[in-house]
Amino acid sequence: MNGSPHLHLPVSVRLVMFKVLAALVPGIAVYVWFFGAAILVQIALASAAALAAEAALLRLRGKPVALFLTDGSALVTAWLIALTFPPIAPWWLTVTATLFAIVVAKHLYGGLGQNPFNPAMVAFCVSIVAFPALMTQWPAVGFTDFSAQMAVVFKSQSAQDAVTMATPLDALRTQLHVPEARATVAGILGSHASFGNIGGKGWEWIALAYLAGGLWLLQQRIITWHVPAAFLVTLALIAGGFSLGEPDRFAGPVFHIVTGGAMLGAFFILTDPVSGATTPRGKLIFAAGAALLTWIIRSFGAYPDGMAFAVLLMNLCVPLIDMNTQPPVFGRKAQQREKPHD
Amino acid sequence: MLSALLVMAGIAVVLGAMLGFASVRFKVKGDPLVDKIDAILPQTQCGQCGFPGCRPYAQAIAKGEAEINQCPPGGEEGIRKLADLLGKEFKPLSVEHGVEKPKQIAFIDEALCIGCTLCTQACPVDAIVGAAKQMHTIVAPLCTGCELCVSPCPVDCIAMVPVPETVETWKWKYPVVQIKVAGHA
Amino acid sequence: MLATLFKFRGGIKPDAHKDESTRTPIAAAPLPARLVVPLRQNAGSAPLALVGPGQKVLKGERIGAPEGNFSAAVHAPTSGTVLAVEPRMLPHPSALSAPCVVIESDGEERWIERTPVDYAAESPDALRDRLRDAGIVGLGGATFPSHIKLQPGAAGRIGTLVINGAECEPWITCDDMLMRERAAGIVRGIGILRHIVSAERVLVGIEDNKPQAIAALRAAAAQAHGIEVVPVPTRYPAGGEKQLIRVLTGIEIPYGRLGTEFGVQCFNVGTAYATHRAIELGEPLVSRIVTLAGNVARPGNWEVPIGTPIDALLELAAPQAGTDRYIMGGPMMGFTLPRTDLPVTKAANCILAASPALFPPQGPEMPCIRCGACTHACPAELQPHELYWFARAKNFGKAQEYHIFDCIECGCCAYVCPSNIRLVDYYRFAKTSMRALEREKAAADAARERFEFRNVRSEREAKEKAERLAAKTAAARQAMAGGGQPAGTTPSVPAAPTTTAEAAAPLPQLDEAKRALIAAAIERARAQKEAVQPKNIDNLAPEKRAEIREIEARRAQVRELAKTPPEEPV
């Protein structure tokens, strides 16, 4: 027999997931505007692969396929993969990465709600370790011609230098690390018309669109302020501090926040409830830790965007964080402060 | 490359140190093994395990002289806990020692009792009161349901009755997850 | 004027559905032909039956005496004849039975002699005893004996009385209607409660979606001094005792502590009204207001004699087609009634006819996605998803570490959970299992102790016996050596437990005929002894007689269980 309550809000996992997807739409639209429609094809590829893998795995594991397939969680993973991969990544890379995310990172750990790591970030990390070159080729500004992009995606013809370029993050990493080049942040970022300064084309606008979607999620109470705020503030503080000290070697806070996966990560990736911390203080620590790691990996690491690695590393710490940040319960606040070991 | 390795090694050392510290810091001072085993045994003191009571059985297990599946009142759950404690494989209750059954307590039909005191001597927990040639009765809250008093009674006036569930002792059932519903389809 | 209201965290805002059942005034429910009054209608120990079958009772006569202090009396809800005192199914999710007094009403409603008292002239102790003997318990649903809550704690006085008129659960309106119609009585009752604990401040918290109740109570309280009626924001569970105390006073009372320790105590408006009736009219608690609502044609509130069968009540409300079950209590904390021929108790504030249209069945349960919605909704500030995880894995130790017992089972978490997890069911399972485990452990510890004591004792006895034997032999030897008589100093050896061994020994050697004879003798003895009535009980107090009757009943029941010939003593 089922006990109380007999009343329920008409909410479901599906609703939550579809709201997340809806919140991604503005970001995708701006993305298409700047980098062409290839991203839509990537999203479609990833979605199809994710749904197929999900269905197969659910059947294998004897779970109700229709119920879980429509919960939208596989789609969220798929979209995040597509959005973090270069839009002109070869089709097989997107598909394999998605399959890997769903099969290994999600279902091998027990499926929905059980995965300790963010599946999309697992896919990203595995891909960038295995195919660093393919994962860093971004369409050059102006390379938005759809059929040309498709040629790169499907014919796996290696993209010409004319149509690709390194992301600003990548550029910073490769050039700043070569002492003889005597490169400076301003020099690198300023040398590309599309990079950099506020109001410039590209990243800032996408980041703003993600921000808008994220704020809507906040308003919908799908996510809380803790993670995005802690992440962005920490990232800005660290980046700001170092760039003040050595402006030639370290990029400024605005750059860090609008570039790469930062904004997407702050509102859509780190806020993944399954693999993130759940207590308020835990969320703050979790996100601040991710910001710190992101900045460290971006500034000193071997890979251009540290976001994905930072997320996975922090995922690893979640049980520990949650365990040690349990908020006091009703009526036990004073008591707990007095004797924490009670 | 080298710095990455160094960082990794550094992290490993720090984590290892933390773990080590935690294990020292949070180490629980243990009871002796026999006490731990005895704490798991149900204390029915029925002797079905082949030992004169729970503690002797606990001692035998601790010495490795007895299997962990000999206590019927403890049932599967008890065996599981023992297996956990001792790091052994779970094995089903050995049939030769008895079967698991719901808890019962003894009841003396006082009209029949001839006051022979045999049951008092058999009771391992002194749950029977009475004097020679006087009526005897079971102190129900103390009775462990070991059944040891049943067979000695010369007039067969002791019966085992199941302990009925009351509103106070009733347990909410483990929620059943319905998975059969295949979504809205 | 009250300066500030405090907030409690969490909570939800479901549709209130209060209008349906507040359009008509409270009406008296007709007296049923037969009433079933459960003896135990209070938290704490069950009262002892004071009456037996065939006995005539008057309305308001005590039929159950409080057993110990943590208990409250039970009274006949009308005049009539006791038909039986026997286990009947209770309105409880377990569908288990417990002793009930079945009364056939004579329709005359003859009261016992009522003795109103002037509370101002009475000592608090006397008033508390009166409340216990009038069967006053918390009428919000918890049925906690009120006199216990009125006892001054170790920490001293109760400075603030909180009166709970919040009634935050959807659909329920019994307190609302009571406040609208009987505000004067409530205020008088509050006066008595305040007098007992000599509280300086009285705060009446009413959710701001009940303007009429607030107005009525304000008007009635205008005459009395120091009673403030405070509208509180409508948010479930603002009417939870701890939540309301928090909102009105800012004090948080943790699980397992009494409000008294914090100088504050909380009573339901219904309880205050019942207090007034008990003290100033001399009428014990024999009826209560019950809301009938949900999928019914005539929703409303009824004053119902305790013990009225629920199906008789339902006829008044006329359930409509589509009703698939009935809920006792509200939709957030109530339970599905196992049957409808069960009696109304002091805890029954509402009977809801549920239909799939009003209370849509929940979707299938999905895994927890740790979305945190439950954490936000939990007024006890717990981490429901963690508790769920531990309860589901039967990891009770961890569940306790995460304060599962602080959960008030309000249902907010399950209400908001997008994964449709029946969270509270898991908590109930864990809590009841843990309590059972605790009982088992206590019993095992006691058994271990007694077993060890017994072993020590038999060892000692054996040793003493051996010593005596040794002494005896030594003496004999000495005597022999001395060539005289045995020494007179030898202690006599009673060896009590062994003397009866011979009683059993000869039995197996008896032949068939003798055995048959013995069996026949046993049968005779059985028949004889069972026919014997308890003697010398005529001059005993009714309580004692009730006790004897109860023990006999228990024996009879147990005998039945043991499947011996079912010859019940009367």
Ligand code: SF4
């Ligand atoms: S079988 Fe009986 S005596 Fe042996 S351990 Fe179990 S309960 Fe104790």
Ligand code: SF4
């Ligand atoms: S063994 Fe039987 S007859 Fe003897 S005292 Fe016990 S109950 Fe009575």
Ligand code: SF4
């Ligand atoms: S609301 Fe449900 S799904 Fe969300 S964290 Fe709580 S239990 Fe998990």
Ligand code: SF4
């Ligand atoms: S039922 Fe318990 S855990 Fe759930 S919201 Fe209420 S108090 Fe919190």
